[in-house]
Amino acid sequence: xxxxxxxFSLRPSGRLRRRRIVNRIMESIGTGxxxxxxxxLGIVIASVAIRAAPALSLDFLTKPPNLFGGxxxxxxxxLIGSAVIVGMATGMALPVGVLIAVYLTEFAxxxxxxxxxxxxDILNGLPTIVTGIFVYGLLVIGHTQSxxxxxxxxxxxxxxxxxxxxxxxxxxxxxxLREAGLALGVSRWRTVLGIxxxxxxxxxxxxxxxxxxxxxxxTAPLLFTTSIFSPGVSTDVTHALPNIPxxxxxxxxxxDQALHEQAWGAALVLMVFVLVASLGAKALLARSRxxxxx
Amino acid sequence: xxxxxxxxxxxxxxxxxxxxxxxxxxxxxxxAAALAAIALLGAIxxxxxxxxxxxxxxxxxxxxxxxxxxxVRKHFGALSFVYxxxxxSLLALLIAAPLAIAIxxxxxxxxxxxxRGVIGSLVEMxxxxxxxxxxxxxxxVLGPFLSHHLEPWLHANLGFIPIFGAPEATGTGMFTAxxxxxxxxVPIIASICRELFLQVxxxxxxxxLALGATRWEMVRGVxxxxxxxxxxxxxxxxxxxxxxxxxxxxxxxxxxxxxxxNIFGPSDTIASKIAASYQGAASGLExxxxxxxxxxxxxxxxxxxxxxxxxxxxxxxxxxAR
Numbered sequence: 321x322x323x324x325x326x327x328f329s330l331r332p333s334g335r336l337r338r339r340r341i342v343n344r345i346m347e348s349i350g351t352g353x354x355x356x357x358x359x360x361l362g363i364v365i366a367s368v369a370i371r372a373a374p375a376l377s378l379d380f381l382t383k384p385p386n387l388f389g390g391x392x393x394x395x396x397x398x399l400i401g402s403a404v405i406v407g408m409a410t411g412m413a414l415p416v417g418v419l420i421a422v423y424l425t426e427f428a429x430x431x432x433x434x435x436x437x438x439x440x441d442i443l444n445g446l447p448t449i450v451t452g453i454f455v456y457g458l459l460v461i462g463h464t465q466s467x468x469x470x471x472x473x474x475x476x477x478x479x480x481x482x483x484x485x486x487x488x489x490x491x492x493x494x495x496x497l498r499e500a501g502l503a504l505g506v507s508r509w510r511t512v513l514g515i516x517x518x519x520x521x522x523x524x525x526x527x528x529x530x531x532x533x534x535x536x537x538x539t540a541p542l543l544f545t546t547s548i549f550s551p552g553v554s555t556d557v558t559h560a561l562p563n564i565p566x567x568x569x570x571x572x573x574x575x576d577q578a579l580h581e582q583a584w585g586a587a588l589v590l591m592v593f594v595l596v597a598s599l600g601a602k603a604l605l606a607r608s609r610x611x612x613x614x
Numbered sequence: 615x616x617x618x619x620x621x622x623x624x625x626x627x628x629x630x631x632x633x634x635x636x637x638x639x640x641x642x643x644x645x646a647a648a649l650a651a652i653a654l655l656g657a658i659x660x661x662x663x664x665x666x667x668x669x670x671x672x673x674x675x676x677x678x679x680x681x682x683x684x685x686v687r688k689h690f691g692a693l694s695f696v697y698x699x700x701x702x703s704l705l706a707l708l709i710a711a712p713l714a715i716a717i718x719x720x721x722x723x724x725x726x727x728x729x730r731g732v733i734g735s736l737v738e739m740x741x742x743x744x745x746x747x748x749x750x751x752x753x754x755v756l757g758p759f760l761s762h763h764l765e766p767w768l769h770a771n772l773g774f775i776p777i778f779g780a781p782e783a784t785g786t787g788m789f790t791a792x793x794x795x796x797x798x799x800v801p802i803i804a805s806i807c808r809e810l811f812l813q814v815x816x817x818x819x820x821x822x823l824a825l826g827a828t829r830w831e832m833v834r835g836v837x838x839x840x841x842x843x844x845x846x847x848x849x850x851x852x853x854x855x856x857x858x859x860x861x862x863x864x865x866x867x868x869x870x871x872x873x874x875x876n877i878f879g880p881s882d883t884i885a886s887k888i889a890a891s892y893q894g895a896a897s898g899l900e901x902x903x904x905x906x907x908x909x910x911x912x913x914x915x916x917x918x919x920x921x922x923x924x925x926x927x928x929x930x931x932x933x934x935a936r
Contacts, residue, residue: 339828339831340828342828342830343828343829343830343831346829346830346833347724347829347830349716350716350717350719350720350723350724351720351724352716353712353713353716353717353720354716354717354720354721354725354733354737356713357713357717357736357737357740357800357801357804358733358736358737360740360797361736361737361739361740361743364740364743364747364748364751364797367751367755368747368750368751371754371755416647416650416651419643419644419646419647419648420644420647420648420651422640422644423641423644423645423647423648424648426644427641427644427645428648435652436648436651436652438920438923439651439652439655440651441919441923442655442915442916442919442920442923443651443654443655444919445851445854445855445915445918445919445922446658446858446912446915446916446919447857447858447859447860447885447911447912447914447915448858448860449858449860449861449885449888449889449908449911450658450662450858450908450911450912450915451658453662453665453888453905453908454657454658454661454662457661457662457664457665457905458657458661461665476654476658479651479654480651483651507633507634507636507637508633508636508637508640509633509636509637509639509640509641510633510636512640513640533742534742536744537743537744537745537746537747538744539744539745539746539861540745540860540861540885540889543860543861543889543892544892547892547893548893565744565746565861568746568747568750569746569749569861569864569865572746572749572750572753572754572865573865580754583750584750584754587746587747587750587751590744590746590747591743591744591747594742594743594744595739595742595743598739598742599735599739602735602738
């Protein structure tokens with residue numbers, strides 16, 4: 321060894337320096353990507369809000385559209401129609417979804433639970449336009465479009481969401497609770513209905529709200545089931561009812577400026593509803609999860 | 615035992631009977647609901663195929679290789695829509711996958727504790743925006759912006775690559791559709807990735823850092839290899855969503871049956887063609903052909919979902935352990 325004095329510097333050099341630079345670049349890419357996503361969200365919300373502003377008024381929410389199209393008029397009939405359709409869909413999807421979740425968490429053996437779970441996952445990932453086509457073939461061909469056909473299509477979209485949400489909270493129920501019931505001689509079904517389901521009520525409810533938020537914005541299932549309607553206010557579920565998503569879709573395809581303005585207004589109403597509902601539900605879900613997790 | 619009065623025994627056994635009925639009934643009802651879900655999926659497949667049958671029997675698999683959609687001569691083929699679907703989803707995937715993985719990494723590894731929850735839920739909010747609203751935004755805001763600014767620039771500077779052809783004046787086209795699809799699938803892939811990354815045992819991560827790896831080397835050497843299959847499943851799920859998205863794509867893709875290299879030109883996907891013709895088809899054969907398209911879409915949907923679930927379940931020890 322020669323007597324060259326090694327110079328120890330705390331400054332990284334050569335390879336280490338390059339590695340640190342690469343690291344810094346990759347970290348910035350990550351930060352940039354996250355900021356980009358948030359910026360895009362901000363841009364979408366802001367531009368919808370700005371363009372919707374001229375359309376918004378009390379009349380917009382409480383009056384039906386003008387019979388002859390064009391400016392003026394509101395979206396009250398579509399709001400009512402959407403509420404009716406989504407309400408019916410929830411009425412169909414919620415009980416079935418909760419029952420499926422109870423079966424999966426309380427009764428099913430893994431060999432049976434697996435396929436059911438897979439079917440739910442497939443239903444969740446199915447293109448919603450296919451769901452719409454299915455219900456069109458089942459309930460619309462040979463009859464007419466109707467609100468209940470639309471509601472059935474939305475219920476198919478909601479079912480896996482509700483089942484999954486209910487399943488998640490049911491799995492959080494401490495097994496001590498279940499065993500305590502059984503140890504006291506309470507039968508299985510009374511344990512499930514009297515102890516387990518009530519503890520998960522909050523969680524299931526928020527899961528349902530999330531599913532409603534998703535369903536309220538779904539257009540594809542309604543396009544073939546309840547899209548050809550008269551603009552007036554109606555709650556007759558045997559006919560096609562006006563609804564917000566289809567209204568936005570058809571107005572956006574028109575060249576008419578006034579209709580675009582209405583579409584922006586309706587889009588803002590829909591977006592605010594969906595975002596507030598899903599944010600609120602998620603906050604509640606986190607809370608009930610903490611409570612059950614204790 | 616013989617000392618137990620008979621009335622007690624009677625009571626006990628009668629309660630047991632009602633309980634037994636209750637147990638069987640609850641089990642039966644919930645089982646019926648689960649079976650109904652399976653039957654529903656079966657019914658969807660059966661009904662869509664039955665509706666599409668006239669076109670299926672007439673055109674067979676040649677439907678997939680013919681690009682004419684001619685209602686007058688009653689000849690229908692899906693090739694241009696298959697092409698539009700494949701290219702728009704591929705473009706969306708190319709942009710979305712790296713972005714989403716980067717966001718997932720940032721949220722799970724880099725983000726300051728306070729920002730993590732907020733940014734995470736903001737990214738998830740992007741997924742909650744209804745597709746029809748995104749489509750409206752795409753057709754009236756994003757499209758015009760692209761056609762006046764980004765697309766002419768890309769055409770002028772990178773026009774020697776044939777995919778950057780002449781922009782469309784309206785801003786509707788494949789590229790706009792791909793960007794909207796990107797916006798829809800980034801949050802989906804990102805949130806799955808974040809969950810995956812958070813499940814990597816922290817001893818492994820800390821071990822890598824203790825050996826002197828930089829954070830990026832730790833990500834590349836530990837996190838990404840450990841979650842590879844999960845990331846693949848997440849990407850397949852995202853692509854499945856992009857392939858099947860009808861509404862927003864219909865609004866922004868412009869509608870066209872020509873197969874062109876130019877990604878700025880109008881096109882149509884399988885899903886958007888179905889959605890665009892909701893007001894009715896001219897002939898029975900045309901509507902059967904549209905339903906054939908729906909059957910193809912159903913098949914793609916089944917395939918991507920089953921694939922993603924199988925990958926996630928079989929190869930991912932992190933998820934399988936649950």
